[in-house]
Amino acid sequence: MSRPVWTALRTAIFQWDAETVHHFFVRLIAFTGRFWAGRVFLRVIAGAGLRETSVPVELLGMKFRNAIGLAAGFDKEGLLIQALPHLGFGYVEVGTVTPLPQPGNLRPRLFRDAERFSLFNRMGFNSPGAIEVARNVTRARRSGTLPGDFRIGINLGKNKETSAENAASDYAVAVRPFENLADYLVVNVSSPNTPGLRDLQTVDSLEKIVTAVRTELATWKICPPVLLKIAPELGGAALEDLIRSETKIGIDGWVLTNTLGGYWKGGKGGWSGGALGTLARDRLESVRSRSRLPILSVGGILQASEAKTRMDRGANAVQVYTGWIYFGLRWIPHLLRTLAKS
Template sequence: MSYALLRPFLFNMDPEHAHEMTLSLLDKAHKARVLGLVYGQSMQPTDCMGLQFANPVGLAAGLDKNGDYIDALAELGFGFIEVGTVTPRPQIGNEKPRLFRIKQADAIINRMGFNNQGIDYLIDNVKRCKYKGNIGINIGKNADTPVEQAADDYVYCLERAYPHASYITVNISSPNTKNLRDLQSGEALTQLLDTIKNRHSQLATEYGFYVPLVLKVAPDLEPLQVDYISQQLLDFEIDGLIATNTTLSRVGVEDLHDGNQTGGLSGRPVSHISTQILQQFSDQLDGKVALIGVGGIDSGVKAVKKIEAGADMVQLYTGLIYRGPGLVQSCIQAIGGYYDAMEL
């Protein structure tokens, strides 16, 4: 109810300013120790990638790029938190305005461009936070790093994130960094994964423990690309796949205000295409790689659809903006009900 009252105020503000204000208000509520009393955490224990999660509903990367609000966000009841995308060096991202609400479609278009304070800043925040659950760190490349040298940026972030992350996500699917999605295909993907996995294996030996490695892909993939990526995941023994990032498609918003802004589309219009891609990967991978479903989840029913399509866990982002924090518990309960029914 409180978010329902707050939303009209936030939606009258510039979207990026509203995003910053929401996180600030959330942090204040956390420090006042009221969030846990309101939301709590539903337990739906989940094992995935060799890790134990309190529940299978997580926060997607992008909402807390720098890890400034981990403790406050955790009090909304998430089973895990993914921060980033973070790059080796700080960068301001693309020019503003770069975030647009498509209210009639419960959607967002963003062209943020990996704006963040850099990996060292994020790691300091992760080290300071008190949250004891699983934290994923989502890594990318700087905009001015040539795509041919992208592996250097990913390895740089991997090395710094490794001792502090529950799992590490390699983001090659944002449409807002020039040529980044080229890394999803052919020899470029093979070489990238080969370089990252070699260093990842060395780090596991050096530290004496294993941190799962995850790949995040776009929904705008052809069947042959799904086949190729699936084989690469198996060949390089990648632990998990996040399906999916935002879409370049404008189906469902093309005639709406700001519907043709450049950038990645998220929210309700991406739900179907994202779930289709998830299902295709599930069919190819046959349970050999953990799957995390994200894209267009704005209800418990949508969360269950991801599970039915093969997801082991799900993540939320845009749905939170339109439905509020209560969405977390709705999804946890719906997934729990789904599993209960399966056991009958």
């Protein structure tokens, strides 16, 4: 699809409510990805030559098909897994997954700010719950269609009604159904849309949460690495504290960062894309200067050159969300080609 055709199509698509469009395309791509011919079709419309441009990366003790992942929140249910390798992605972070199903906030809760290539959301962890998501991931794994080096991360959260004191047990319950399904796990304490969640970004709270998750993992045959996803607002002494205590907390890596909290369209929510700007890159640089753990850099990647900059500044891999919405299916192969050239 040429750029003018995509721009015209995008203008038409953007006439509809953002979340309705999202659900429609997730289901369409998920359906297409279930069939051999559908996967070939996806490869063709995303752009040829994926195999040559997909350069594997080693991190977290495993090989990733390539360094471009789909960020958490896009595939909350684990429906797109079979399709994503054929659209160019090297990995996906499914979720956020809550222990019990919950509807999230009232709609409308997802908005576009096309002038800034941004999205504003107050989804509030809408999730079918861990058991249902694990069922979807199982189906994808059992399909036998996934390339062995396509990695699946599971991003974990807590239910809205769970108090801060009981948060740790929520993360432990959420991870339980994912034995043999997750290549890596993410403790997400950084959504601006679950009241009080970001207050858990302290050494004490995180140590409790990660310990609870690790206690659960102790019964698993293979224990996946546990990463921490933080908010872009977390800087200064608070961030220093976490970095200094990364071993004490018990994490194996970082996901930097979640959306930037703000107010728009009559409510609180989080900005992604252009509005997140350089903050996610700054956080990558701060953490990389003091930590040797792997970092997945996410936030405000809207150009191939920015993906490359993140890798040059110490990211082990990157993730995208908003850029994919604005630039379409051909954008991921374009990012891959740029990374492959460097």
